[in-house]
Amino acid sequence: MEKKNPTAISQPRTWPRRTIIWMAAAVGIVGLVRLGIFPTPAQRWALRDNPGVQDSPYGLFPQENDPFHFIPCTDVSRPPPLDDPTPQQSWAALFDPNPNHWSWGSTGRGIYLCGYLDLPLDYHNSSDHRIVRIAVNKFQVAGLAHKNDPRISSKSYRSERTIIINPGGPGGSGTSFLWETAEEMTNRFSDGELDVLGWDPRGVNFSLPAAACFPQNGFRDRWSLLALRYREEAPRAQLEAVDAMNNATFFACQQRLGDFGRFISTASVARDLDEIRKALHEEEVTGYLVSYGTGIGQTYVNMFPTRAGRLILDGTEYVRDHRLLGGFGWTALDNATDAWRDGFLGECLNAGPKWCALANPVSSQNGPVTLAQLEARMAQLLDSLKARPQSAYTESGGPSLVTYSALVERILYPAMYRPENWPGTAQMLYELEAGNATLAAKSLDLSWSEHSEKPIHPYTPASSELDPLVICSDSYDAPLPDGLDWWDQLWKDMSARSWMAGNSRFFAVLPCRYYNTYWAPPSEVYRGDLNHTLKTPTLLIASPYDPATPLRNGRRLRAEMGQNARLIVHHAYGHSSRRDMSECTNQVAKAYILHGIIPKEQETHCYANEKPYVRGLIGDE
Numbered sequence: 001m002e003k004k005n006p007t008a009i010s011q012p013r014t015w016p017r018r019t020i021i022w023m024a025a026a027v028g029i030v031g032l033v034r035l036g037i038f039p040t041p042a043q044r045w046a047l048r049d050n051p052g053v054q055d056s057p058y059g060l061f062p063q064e065n066d067p068f069h070f071i072p073c074t075d076v077s078r079p080p081p082l083d084d085p086t087p088q089q090s091w092a093a094l095f096d097p098n099p100n101h102w103s104w105g106s107t108g109r110g111i112y113l114c115g116y117l118d119l120p121l122d123y124h125n126s127s128d129h130r131i132v133r134i135a136v137n138k139f140q141v142a143g144l145a146h147k148n149d150p151r152i153s154s155k156s157y158r159s160e161r162t163i164i165i166n167p168g169g170p171g172g173s174g175t176s177f178l179w180e181t182a183e184e185m186t187n188r189f190s191d192g193e194l195d196v197l198g199w200d201p202r203g204v205n206f207s208l209p210a211a212a213c214f215p216q217n218g219f220r221d222r223w224s225l226l227a228l229r230y231r232e233e234a235p236r237a238q239l240e241a242v243d244a245m246n247n248a249t250f251f252a253c254q255q256r257l258g259d260f261g262r263f264i265s266t267a268s269v270a271r272d273l274d275e276i277r278k279a280l281h282e283e284e285v286t287g288y289l290v291s292y293g294t295g296i297g298q299t300y301v302n303m304f305p306t307r308a309g310r311l312i313l314d315g316t317e318y319v320r321d322h323r324l325l326g327g328f329g330w331t332a333l334d335n336a337t338d339a340w341r342d343g344f345l346g347e348c349l350n351a352g353p354k355w356c357a358l359a360n361p362v363s364s365q366n367g368p369v370t371l372a373q374l375e376a377r378m379a380q381l382l383d384s385l386k387a388r389p390q391s392a393y394t395e396s397g398g399p400s401l402v403t404y405s406a407l408v409e410r411i412l413y414p415a416m417y418r419p420e421n422w423p424g425t426a427q428m429l430y431e432l433e434a435g436n437a438t439l440a441a442k443s444l445d446l447s448w449s450e451h452s453e454k455p456i457h458p459y460t461p462a463s464s465e466l467d468p469l470v471i472c473s474d475s476y477d478a479p480l481p482d483g484l485d486w487w488d489q490l491w492k493d494m495s496a497r498s499w500m501a502g503n504s505r506f507f508a509v510l511p512c513r514y515y516n517t518y519w520a521p522p523s524e525v526y527r528g529d530l531n532h533t534l535k536t537p538t539l540l541i542a543s544p545y546d547p548a549t550p551l552r553n554g555r556r557l558r559a560e561m562g563q564n565a566r567l568i569v570h571h572a573y574g575h576s577s578r579r580d581m582s583e584c585t586n587q588v589a590k591a592y593i594l595h596g597i598i599p600k601e602q603e604t605h606c607y608a609n610e611k612p613y614v615r616g617l618i619g620d621e
C-alpha cells in the first residue's frame with residue numbers, strides 16, 4: 001500500500017503548461033464537437049494536407065490504427081466519459097496541433113503521449129458488453145517522427161520493448177507515476193533506450209468508471225477524520241464506529257457503482273496488463289512493478305507464463321497472503337518499527353546534530369544522546385499525545401490538532417517509506433517535543449485532499465474506497481467469522497506487534513467484513529500456484545527495513561518460485577529500492593532489463609550508496 005507523505009516537498013511536475021491561448025482553443029473545439037460539426041476522421045485526414053492552424057509538423061494524432069489513441073499530452077488529455085456516444089471524436093478533438101503546448105522530456109527529445117484503451121469490464125461474460133476505459137500514458141524516448149521526414153516511419157520511433165510501470169496501492173495511479181518517474185526509469189534500467197508506459201488500473205484516477213463513492217473529495221476528508229482513532233486512543237467503541245462506517249461506505253459504493261466491485265480483483269488487472277502488452281505488439285511484458293504492483297506481477301506471470309519477459313518486482317509482497325482474511329494487513333508488519341528504531345532514530349544519532357535535530361540533547365541530558373534515551377523521549381512524546389492532543393495553529397488551516405493517531409498514520413509511518421524526508425520529520429518531532437506544534441500541524445494540513453486552493457477534479461477516486469474493494473475481492477472466499485470479536489483480537493495483535501503499522505494495516509482490511517454483503521463473487525480471482533515455469537525468470541527486490549513489504553515475504557515468494565525468480569536483498573531504508581538507491585542494485589537491474597542477464601545466485605546482496613540524513617556527504621569524503 002503506497003502512502004501519501006504529507007511532509008514531502010512537492011516535486012517539480014513535468015506537467016504540461018496551461019496557456020490561455022490553448023484554453024481558448026480547447027473551448028472552441030469542444031464547442032464545435034458539441035454542435036456536431038467537428039471533422040470526421042476522413043475530414044481530419046484531409047486537414048493533414050492542408051497546412052493551417054489545425055496542422056502540426058508531426059502530423060495528426062491520434063494516428064490511424066493506434067489502439068491506445070495516443071496524442072501528445074496537454075493539460076486536458078483525460079479519457080472521455082463512458083457515456084460519450086462518440087468517444088473517439090471527442091478524444092481526437094483534444095489534440096492540440098501546437099508542439100509548444102506538448103509535454104516534452106527534460107532534454108527536449110522524449111515526449112509524453114496520452115491515450116486510453118477500452119477493455120471488457122468482465123472478461124468472463126461475453127454477453128456483458130460494458131467496458132472499462134483505461135487511461136494509459138507513455139514516455140517515448142525518441143520523440144516523434146517529423147512528418148516531412150520521409151526516411152523514417154513513426155513506428156521506428158517506438159523502442160523495441162516498453163518498460164511498463166505500476167506504483168502499487170492498490171489505488172496508485174500509473175499515469176501519475178509515469179509523470180514523476182519516466183525519465184528516471186528509462187535511464188536507470190536502460191540508459192535511456194526504452195520507452196516507459198504507465199496505466200491507471202481499473203477504478204483508479206483517470207480510468208473509468210472511477211471507484212469513487214463520495215460525491216466530493218471534501219466529504220471524504222471529514223469521513224476519514226472520524227475514522228482516525230487508533231487502538232491506543234480508543235479501543236472497542238472505535239471498532240464499532242469504523243465497522244459501521246465501512247458498512248455505510250460499501251453501501252454507498254454499491255449504490256453509486258453497482259456491481260463494479262466484482263471486476264477489480266488483481267486477476268482482472270492482470271488481464272488488463274496482458275491487453276496492454278497486446279496493444280503494444282510485444283511478445284512479452286517488460287516491466288517494473290512496485291509494492292502491490294508486485295502482486296499484479298506475480299499473478300500475471302503465473303496466469304500467462306509464456307508472456308513473462310524481463311520483469312522487476314520491487315518491494316515484493318507474497319500475493320498468496322492476500323487470499324487470507326486480513327492477510328494484506330498482518331503479513332506487512334515485520335519491519336516498520338525496526339525502520340523507526342534502527343533507521344529513523346539510530347541513523348539520526350549516527351549522523352549527529354548537524355544533520356538531525358533529534359540528535360540534540362534536551363535540557364536535562366548531558367553528553368551525546370543514546371538510542372535508548374531517544375527512544376524513551378519519543379515514547380514519552382507519543383504517550384503525552386495519547387493522553388491529550390496538542391493544540392496548534394497554522395495560517396493556512398486555522399485551528400489545528402495534532403493527535404497521536406494522525407501523527408502516526410499521516411506522518412510517521414509514511415516517513416518510514418521515504419528516508420529522504422527524515423531530516424524534516426526529525427525537525428518537526430524535535431519542535432513538537434519542545435511544545436511547538438506548528439510544523440506538525442502544517443504537515444497534517446497538507447495531508448488532506450482539500451488543502452490546496454485549486455481543487456482537484458471532484459470525482460477523482462481515492463484509495464480509501466478502491467483499496468478495500470480490491471483487497472476484499474482478492475480474499476472474498478476466506479471463511480468469515482461472525483461478529484466483531486475475531487476482528488477485535490486481530491486489531492489487538494496487530495497494534496501490539498507494530499504500533500507504527502498495525503493500526504493502519506488493520507483498518508485497510510476491516511472493510512472485508514462487508515464485501516460479500518454487497519457483491520456477488522468476483523468475476524475472477526487467481527488461486528493457482530506461483531511456481532509456473534516462466535519464459536523469463538523474474539527479478540525480485542526486497543529490503544530488510546522495508547516498512548510495508550518485509551524481506552521475509554520476498555524470500556517466501558522466491559522460495560515458491562524456485563528457479564523462476566532471483567532476489568536482490570537491497571540493504572537500505574524506505575519502501576522499495578527507489579528511495580535509497582544502490583549502484584549495485586541498479587547495475588543488476590539494468591543488466592537484466594537491457595541484456596536479460598540474470599544473477600546466478602538465488603540471492604544477491606546490495607548495499608545503499610549513502611547513509612540517510614547525510615546524503616551526498618559520504619561520496620565527497
Ligand SMILES: *[C@@H]1O[C@H](CO)[C@@H](O)[C@H](O)[C@H]1NC(C)=O
Pocket residue numbers: 125126127128129
Ligand atoms: C452476463 O451478462 C449478462 C448481460 O449483462 C447478464 O444478464 C448475466 O447475468 C451475466 N452472467 C453472469 C454469470 O454474470
Ligand SMILES: *[C@@H]1O[C@H](CO)[C@@H](O)[C@H](O)[C@H]1NC(C)=O
Pocket residue numbers: 172173175176179205206460461
Ligand atoms: C491522476 O493522474 C494525473 C496524471 O495523469 C496526476 O496529475 C494526478 O495527480 C493523479 N491523481 C491521483 C489522485 O493520483
Ligand SMILES: *[C@@H]1O[C@H](CO)[C@@H](O)[C@H](O)[C@H]1NC(C)=O
Pocket residue numbers: 244247248251
Ligand atoms: C449497513 O448499512 C445499511 C445501509 O445504511 C443498513 O441498512 C444496515 O442496517 C447496516 N448494517 C449494519 C450491520 O450496520
Ligand SMILES: *[C@@H]1O[C@H](CO)[C@@H](O)[C@H](O)[C@H]1NC(C)=O
Pocket residue numbers: 334335338544545550552
Ligand atoms: C524484520 O522482521 C523479521 C521478522 O520479525 C526479523 O526477523 C528481522 O530481524 C527484521 N529485520 C530487521 C532489520 O530488524
Ligand SMILES: *[C@@H]1O[C@H](CO)[C@@H](O)[C@H](O)[C@H]1NC(C)=O
Pocket residue numbers: 431436437438439
Ligand atoms: C514554532 O515553530 C515555527 C516553525 O518552525 C516557528 O516559525 C515559530 O517561530 C515557532 N514558535 C515559537 C513560539 O517558537
Ligand SMILES: *[C@@H]1O[C@H](CO)[C@@H](O)[C@H](O)[C@H]1NC(C)=O
Pocket residue numbers: 529531532533
Ligand atoms: C508447484 O508446486 C506444487 C506444490 O505446491 C507442486 O505440486 C507442483 O508440481 C509445482 N509445479 C511446478 C511446475 O514446479
